Amino acid sequence: MGNDARKPTIIDVARESGVSIKTVSRVLNGEPYVNRATLDKVMKAIHDLGYHPNMSARTLAGKRSYLLGHLYGDPAGPYTMEIQVGLLNRCRARGYHLLIEEIDYRGQDVERRVRAVLDWLRPDGVVLTAPITDEPRVLSVLTESGIPLVRVTAESGGDTFSSVWIDERQAAAALTRHLLSLGHRRIGLIKGPANHGATERRHLGYRDALAELGIAEDPDLIEHGAFTFPSALPCAERLLSLPEPPTAIFACNDEMAAAVIVVAQARGLSLPDDLSVAGFDDCPIASMTWPPLTTVRQPMRKLGEEAADLLISRLMERPRGDATVPHRLVSHDLVVRASTAPPKAQNPARRRTRKAG
Amino acid sequence: MGNDARKPTIIDVARESGVSIKTVSRVLNGEPYVNRATLDKVMKAIHDLGYHPNMSARTLAGKRSYLLGHLYGDPAGPYTMEIQVGLLNRCRARGYHLLIEEIDYRGQDVERRVRAVLDWLRPDGVVLTAPITDEPRVLSVLTESGIPLVRVTAESGGDTFSSVWIDERQAAAALTRHLLSLGHRRIGLIKGPANHGATERRHLGYRDALAELGIAEDPDLIEHGAFTFPSALPCAERLLSLPEPPTAIFACNDEMAAAVIVVAQARGLSLPDDLSVAGFDDCPIASMTWPPLTTVRQPMRKLGEEAADLLISRLMERPRGDATVPHRLVSHDLVVRASTAPPKAQNPARRRTRKAG
C-alpha cells in the first residue's frame, strides 16, 4: 500500500522515447540492427522510468522463462550448497534466476516429481548435481522432455549430456601418492555409496597410485560408507580394529574423514602421529577438525559458475538443434594440512587403549 | 525435439469437459460455487490430459506470481540452508515455488539489489533470514514496496513485521544453567557480531542465569566473535590465556564452539575434563566434533516450514489490508552431549603445555 504508482511497462518506455514497443523490445533483448541514437533514447527512457521488464509476460509471449532449475538430491549438504552459490552468481550476472527443487531420488515417484517441476515451472535449462547426476529415472524424464541440461561432477565423457567436472580419479591418485610419499604403505579407503559415480572414480585413483609402487590393494582396507558422517563411524572402527591397522586412512569426502578423526580420538590415538587422515572436497568442515584435514579442494563455487555459464550460453544461441555436447574440466588442488604426517610407530593402534594419555 | 505434442491449455480442458474456461479456472483456483458434477468432469479432464496451468499466464493475468523469495545474507551457511529446506517443503506442498537470492548486506547497493529482485521477480511474499532480518536498508525497501514478509528468528515483538522465532534468551539461559549446575562458575562467553540481533538476546540469557545464582558477569570472560569458525579462534585463545581461565565456554553458535574445541585441543587440554564447551543451533557440525557438542537445538527446518506457512496463509486471504502481524514461537531443546562435564582441576589450563599427554 502507499505506492499505487503503477509499474512502468514497455508501452510507457515506447511513449517516453518516441518509438514503437517492438523497438524497445529489441533493445531489451540486445538484438542487432538498432540505430545507435534510437538505442540511446530507449536506454535513457528505461533508466528514467526505472523500468524492469515483466518476466511473466516475457515468458508467456516468448518461449523462454529466464529460469534455471537446480535439481538436487542432497538437501542442505555443504557441497551442493556451495555449487548453488556459484549458480546464483552467474544467474544474477546474466539475467537469469534460480529455482531450486529437491528431488528425493530414493522415493517412489521420482519421475512424477521431475515432470511436475518441468511442467509447472518450465525452466529454460536444468542443472543436476551429484548424487542425482546418474539417476536413470531423472535422466530419462529430462531426456524425453528435451530440456537442455548440464550435470555437475558426473562422468566426463559421453555425447548425451553436457557436464562440468574435475578429474576425480587423478585427484584421488594425487592424494594417495601424497600419503605414499610420507611413507604410508597400509592406507585404508572409505568409499562412498555404490550408486554414486564419484565412488568408483576415486577408488580407481587410489588403486592407480598404489599400482605405481607395485602395491596390491588389500581388500581388508576397503570400507563402504555413504558420504555421510555417521556412515563412516563403523568403517573407521573396523579399520582401526584390524590386526594390522592402516597407518593412514583416505576417506572419500571430508565428512567421512571427520568421522575417522572422531573415532581415532575416542580411541585415544594421537593425530597425525598415530594415524594420518585425508578427505576429499575441502568443505568447511575440513578446516574445523583437529587436526585440520589434508584434502582435495574441489572448487565448488567455480563448478557452479561454469555450469550456469555453459547452460546459459547454450540457451542464447538460437539453433538449439546442434549436436555439440560441451564439457568443461575444472582443475583441483591438493591441500596439505596437519592431519597427514609420516607414520611413527609400527603399530600405533595397538600401542594405546581407550584412555587418552 | 521429439515431443512436438503441444502442452494442453485451459482451452483444451474446457473443450474436453464441455464447460467454459472460466469454470475450469474456478476449479483450478478452488473457488466455491462450482457444481459437484461439473467439478468432477473438469477434474477428470485435467487428469486425463495431464494438464498443468501455465504459471506465467497466471501471474500475468492475475496479480500473483506463486513465488516466494528467500533473501539471505549468509550463502551456504548450514543454518540458512536448513531453513531453506523447510521453506521448500511447504512451498511444494502448497503450490508455491521458491526463488533464492543472496543479498550482500555489507555491499554498497543493498537497496538497489533488493529492489531489483522485487521488480524482476515480483514474488508474492518474502522470507528474510538472519543476519539480514534486522538490516535497516533491506527492511526499508521491503516496507516501502508493501510486500508481505516474514522474518525468521528476529525480535519477537513489534507490530510492523511478522516473524517466526525461538526464545533465544531463554534457551541461552537454560544452557548456562546447565553449565552452572555442573559446577562451573567461570563461564566464558563468545558472542556474535554486534549488528546481529541474536547476539544480544543470547548474551541476556547468559546473564539471566548467572544472576539467578547471584554471580556478577566478569567482563574478561566476554569475547566478540562473528558467528564464524575463524572468528572464534582468537577469542578462545584469549579466554584460555587468562590468568584465571574459564572452566567452561559457551560459544553462541556451533561453528564457534567447534573453534574452541580446536584451540583447546591444540593446547593439549583434555575435553571435557579440562574444559567444557557448549554451542548453539545444533547444526551438523555439532555432532562432528570430538567430543560432540552440548548445544541448543533450533528446529531449523521447522522454522522454515512455519515461515512459509505463515506467509502463504496470509497471501491466500484476500483482504491484504488487515493489520494483524502474526508471530509464531517455535520451541527449542537443550541437547546435552559429551562436551560438557563437571570441572575437574582447579586450574586446568595451567596444568598442561602445548604438548598433548
Add this chain to the structure above:
DNA sequence: CTGAAAGCGCTTACAG
C-alpha cells in the same frame, strides 16, 4: 533499421 497486428494462457470484473 523500424513498426502494426496477432497471440501467448490465463484471470478479472461484469452479466446472467
Add this chain to the structure above:
DNA sequence: CTGAAAGCGCTTACAG
C-alpha cells in the same frame, strides 16, 4: 452456479 469479453505485458512472425 456458469459464461463471453477484455486485458495482463510482452514476443513472434511478417512487412516495409
